[in-house]
Amino acid sequence: GDSVTQMEGPVTLSEEAFLTINCTYTATGYPSLFWYVQYPGEGLQLLLKATKADDKGSNKGFEATYRKETTSFHLEKGSVQVSDSAVYFCALGDSNYQLIWGAGTKLIIKP
Amino acid sequence: DAGVTQSPTHLIKTRGQHVTLRCSPISGHKSVSWYQQVLGQGPQFIFQYYEKEERGRGNFPDRFSARQFPNYSSELNVNALLLGDSALYLCASSSGGRGNEQFFGPGTRLTVL
Numbered sequence: 001g002d003s004v005t006q007m008e009g010p011v012t013l014s015e016e017a018f019l020t021i022n023c024t025y026t027a028t029g030y031p032s033l034f035w036y037v038q039y040p041g042e043g044l045q046l047l048l049k050a051t052k053a054d055d056k057g058s059n060k061g062f063e064a065t066y067r068k069e070t071t072s073f074h075l076e077k078g079s080v081q082v083s084d085s086a087v088y089f090c091a092l093g094d095s096n097y098q099l100i101w102g103a104g105t106k107l108i109i110k111p
Numbered sequence: 112d113a114g115v116t117q118s119p120t121h122l123i124k125t126r127g128q129h130v131t132l133r134c135s136p137i138s139g140h141k142s143v144s145w146y147q148q149v150l151g152q153g154p155q156f157i158f159q160y161y162e163k164e165e166r167g168r169g170n171f172p173d174r175f176s177a178r179q180f181p182n183y184s185s186e187l188n189v190n191a192l193l194l195g196d197s198a199l200y201l202c203a204s205s206s207g208g209r210g211n212e213q214f215f216g217p218g219t220r221l222t223v224l
Contacts, residue, residue: 004153034212044154044201044215089153098144098167099203099213101153 002027006090006102013080014110021075021105023064023090032093033057033066033073038104039086047075047088085109113138115204115216123222124192132187132219136204142166143185144213145177146201154201160185161207189221197223 007022025033035047035057048057053068062077073090090102116135124130136143142161146154156169160179179185183204189196199220203213 036215043217044203046212046214049212091153097142097159097161097207098156098169099146099154100156103153104151 002031002092002094002100004090004092004100004102006088006105008103009087009106010108011105012108012110015082016079017109019075019077019080019084019107021088021090021107023073023075023102025071025073025090025092027071027092027094029095031095033064034091034093034099035062035064035073035075036089036091037086038089044089080107080109082109082111115202115214117200117202117216117219119219120217121220121222123224125224126192126194128192128223130189130192130221132189132200132202132221133184134187134202134204134216135184136202137214140204140206140214141183142205142207142211143179143183144203144205145185145187146203147171148199148201148218150198157187192223194223197221 004025032051034049036044037047048059050057050066056065064075087104089104091099118133144159145157148154158177159167163179174190177187199218201218202216205211205213
């Protein structure tokens, strides 16, 4: 079945560092791909999405490109802030309308 | 506009009991999905309802059931609670099309003792 694998955390970076969180997927068909973020004590929020190959989703300085050839959707940000500390989830929207999730990556940004 | 609302916020039950969780979607959204999130893991899909019909079901036992009402709100019912049912239960609403993002409520924290 469809699945999502993302890098294990926690990932600890200094403020203004470059961020990459890896996400790869296996799927039949052409799924939509999403990054969600969960800030401490808050609910899940959609960060960005891409619905077809080569699409780039972007929001709040974060970017991810839907790469069909490598089945990847890596999350990047050029300069992280302390306020970016959160848990980040990669998810796949399958043909049955459900979201299939990675295990989440905890990001810790130190000032 | 109000976002997705869920009630109750927290719930403590004992093994063998029954629980009902409630969700109200964003106005105009016709689809509601339920997920279970165990601490430290990603959410696991339980059900999706669209226009009051079940459109998808995850790999959960028959103790889990749900329904959607004419106003598109939804209930998740869990019978014969087990300790392993302790988790955050998330409700998400969407307009229902393929690829549509889902908007999540704050969740209901269920503790089974």
